[in-house]
Amino acid sequence: MPSSFQEMWAELLPVGRHAGSGGYRRFAWTSADTECRDWFREQAAARGLDVETDRNGNQWAWLGDPSAGDAVVTGSHLDSVPDGGAFDGPLGVVSAFAALDELAARGVRPSRPVAVVNFGDEEGARFGLACAGSRLTAGQLTPERAAALRDADGVTLTQAMERAGHDPEAIGPDDERLARIGVFVELHVEQGRHLAGTGSPVGVASAIWPHGRWRFDFRGEANHAGTTRMQDRHDPMPAYAATMLAARERAAAAGARATFGKLLVEPNGVNAVPSLVRAWLDARAADEETLALLLGTIEDAAREHAAREGVEVGLERESFTPVVDFAPALRDELVRLLAARRPYEVPVLPTGAGHDAGILAAKVPTAMLFVRNPTGVSHSPAEHAREDDCVAGVEALADVLEGLACR
Numbered sequence: 001m002p003s004s005f006q007e008m009w010a011e012l013l014p015v016g017r018h019a020g021s022g023g024y025r026r027f028a029w030t031s032a033d034t035e036c037r038d039w040f041r042e043q044a045a046a047r048g049l050d051v052e053t054d055r056n057g058n059q060w061a062w063l064g065d066p067s068a069g070d071a072v073v074t075g076s077h078l079d080s081v082p083d084g085g086a087f088d089g090p091l092g093v094v095s096a097f098a099a100l101d102e103l104a105a106r107g108v109r110p111s112r113p114v115a116v117v118n119f120g121d122e123e124g125a126r127f128g129l130a131c132a133g134s135r136l137t138a139g140q141l142t143p144e145r146a147a148a149l150r151d152a153d154g155v156t157l158t159q160a161m162e163r164a165g166h167d168p169e170a171i172g173p174d175d176e177r178l179a180r181i182g183v184f185v186e187l188h189v190e191q192g193r194h195l196a197g198t199g200s201p202v203g204v205a206s207a208i209w210p211h212g213r214w215r216f217d218f219r220g221e222a223n224h225a226g227t228t229r230m231q232d233r234h235d236p237m238p239a240y241a242a243t244m245l246a247a248r249e250r251a252a253a254a255g256a257r258a259t260f261g262k263l264l265v266e267p268n269g270v271n272a273v274p275s276l277v278r279a280w281l282d283a284r285a286a287d288e289e290t291l292a293l294l295l296g297t298i299e300d301a302a303r304e305h306a307a308r309e310g311v312e313v314g315l316e317r318e319s320f321t322p323v324v325d326f327a328p329a330l331r332d333e334l335v336r337l338l339a340a341r342r343p344y345e346v347p348v349l350p351t352g353a354g355h356d357a358g359i360l361a362a363k364v365p366t367a368m369l370f371v372r373n374p375t376g377v378s379h380s381p382a383e384h385a386r387e388d389d390c391v392a393g394v395e396a397l398a399d400v401l402e403g404l405a406c407r
Helices: 004-013 031-046 092-106 134-136 142-147 157-163 175-178 235-252 288-309 328-339 356-360 386-404
Strands: 050-053 061-064 070-078 114-119 182-188 202-206 212-218 257-266 276-284 312-321 348-351 366-371
Touching: 004 031, 004 070, 004 092, 004 235, 004 386, 031 050, 031 092, 031 356, 061 288, 070 092, 070 276, 092 114, 092 386, 114 182, 134 175, 134 356, 142 157, 142 386, 175 182, 182 328, 182 356, 182 386, 202 328, 202 356, 212 235, 235 257, 235 276, 235 288, 276 288, 288 312, 328 366, 328 386, 348 366, 356 366, 366 386
Parallel strands: 070 114, 070 182, 182 366, 202 348
Antiparallel strands: 050 061, 061 114, 202 366, 212 276, 212 312, 257 276
């Protein structure tokens, strides 16, 4: 018999959880990722769904004939950021299986094919590029660039795939698979507090802010910390630190987001002036013009502070996703389907977080449901959603699937 939402959640909860931090380290193509993939196959098998892994490592569990086309697809991802929370990604996958159970309990049989998907490497925690699985499928990441991606230990993405038992030779665009999809609906925990201020446990997404990742390389000169006079140093660390503070200040002034969340230092010695500070910027804004202006001011600050310290600075864009406006007709249909069975208003809200739904939006009509997050905290072990809100999310997703696939 299929597991209930609570049982599925309990089974998945320990996988990849770090005993010290309490957060999750479910990185792409690691043992924790393999355990998650095994769990996905087991849940699909318990429901009699046909499971396949596509050329890019994404998992699909099918109810009905995939070749019939016009499928209704739902799901999310199971990987995590370093020491991330339990809900970001997995809530959408667990809820998808639970929503199918709810349809079965209602005695409703889909007239269109339905699939649950687990997209691979959504967070980009290991190889530095978010949504790698969906980007490859949608043709937004070339096989050549994907093959060149490396983790902190120098392992390439293709090597990691091979070690996990997946053949990487065929990675790349998958137009045939995308052509099967009529709509894609992703349920996700809200990564913010919009719903927390309302009486609504569930909302519908309107758009995803444009966002990207940029790498700054501040190059100076290694030297002895004890013998090199302050005025003789070519230290990249102060240049980086001043840039980080400038980015924070300018993002706040623009109503945008700027975060330096990853840093590598060489030679990384307590008693050595660094020769290199490599820092990654995550920047997001409500529109592309604001984001471009923000990045320009941060780059200007970096060059100004680098010159002051006598160091060089290089800037490379590693990823960029333009603004995504979800399909208006599909979005409005979701609001109509949900409002018909609920005594509360169903808010429509934008998000600053990227998702696989945003990548697929360029190829197929996509939409998103958000489940209330009482604190708004995400990408942290403190990420949380109440069980009754999660159940409300399952019921909402079931209503959407019934409305889209069962008529």
